[in-house]
Amino acid sequence: AQSVAQPEDQVNVAEGNPLTVKCTYSVSGNPYLFWYVQYPNRGLQFLLKYITGDNLVKGSYGFEAEFNKSQTSFHLKKPSALVSDSALYFCAVRAEGGNQFYFGTGTSLTVIP
Amino acid sequence: EAQVTQNPRYLITVTGKKLTVTCSQNMNHEYMSWYRQDPGLGLRQIYYSMNVEVTDKGDVPEGYKVSRKEKRNFPLILESPSPNQTSLYFCASAARGVSYEQYFGPGTRLTVT
Numbered sequence: 501a502q503s504v505a506q507p508e509d510q511v512n513v514a515e516g517n518p519l520t521v522k523c524t525y526s527v528s529g530n531p532y533l534f535w536y537v538q539y540p541n542r543g544l545q546f547l548l549k550y551i552t553g554d555n556l557v558k559g560s561y562g563f564e565a566e567f568n569k570s571q572t573s574f575h576l577k578k579p580s581a582l583v584s585d586s587a588l589y590f591c592a593v594r595a596e597g598g599n600q601f602y603f604g605t606g607t608s609l610t611v612i613p
Numbered sequence: 614e615a616q617v618t619q620n621p622r623y624l625i626t627v628t629g630k631k632l633t634v635t636c637s638q639n640m641n642h643e644y645m646s647w648y649r650q651d652p653g654l655g656l657r658q659i660y661y662s663m664n665v666e667v668t669d670k671g672d673v674p675e676g677y678k679v680s681r682k683e684k685r686n687f688p689l690i691l692e693s694p695s696p697n698q699t700s701l702y703f704c705a706s707a708a709r710g711v712s713y714e715q716y717f718g719p720g721t722r723l724t725v726t
Contacts, residue, residue: 532713534714534715536715536717542719543617544715546715590656599663600658601658601713601715603648603655603658604655
């Protein structure tokens with residue numbers, strides 16, 4: 501079975517500090533991994549993806565994520581958090597050759613001024 | 614402007630009264646999908662479509678129908694809604710290729726009483 505786990509429902513970080521939002525996955529074969537952000541009363545917006553190649557991928561708004569195959573993880577990171585980063589973050593996976601997406605339960609990030 | 618639109622944005626209905634939520638995209642995307650978002654459960658895929666006249670079940674298809682008669686439209690049909698279908702629904706589209714980076718609509722909040 502394919503799945504995504506986001507072990508933290510809530511992450512709080514002070515403005516200017518680095519942030520990490522965790523994601524682990526389970527998929528048959530090679531994974532295609534994604535991070536999306538959801539602001540209140542809005543749809544999801546794409547942040548970044550890992551398909552192949554460099555394990556560190558960079559995305560929108562200064563976010564990056566590191567793919568770790570041995571730990572089946574794809575943690576989202578940002579060196580310096582902004583108050584405007586406060587939102588709900590979703591990790592998603594699709595298996596190579598598959599057409600179905602699996603999303604995590606979401607992590608609510610609050611950046612404290 | 615590239616976008617995915619959904620209508621209606623909000624809907625309150627009664628058990629058993631058939632309803633349709635429309636979804637349209639203007640990006641000529643082949644892939645379209647419906648998700649429901651529930652607290653603590655994240656996003657779960659209901660149905661997806663790889664192209665016109667090609668649809669497939671996601672993780673939670675029970676109680677839903679879809680059709681893809683035109684490339685731009687992918688309506689979600691609830692023939693006999695029940696209270697457990699009260700949820701926030703998102704439509705998404707993506708160009709077929711390696712990554713399937715999805716664009717999401719603004720969401721439809723459905724309440725079934």
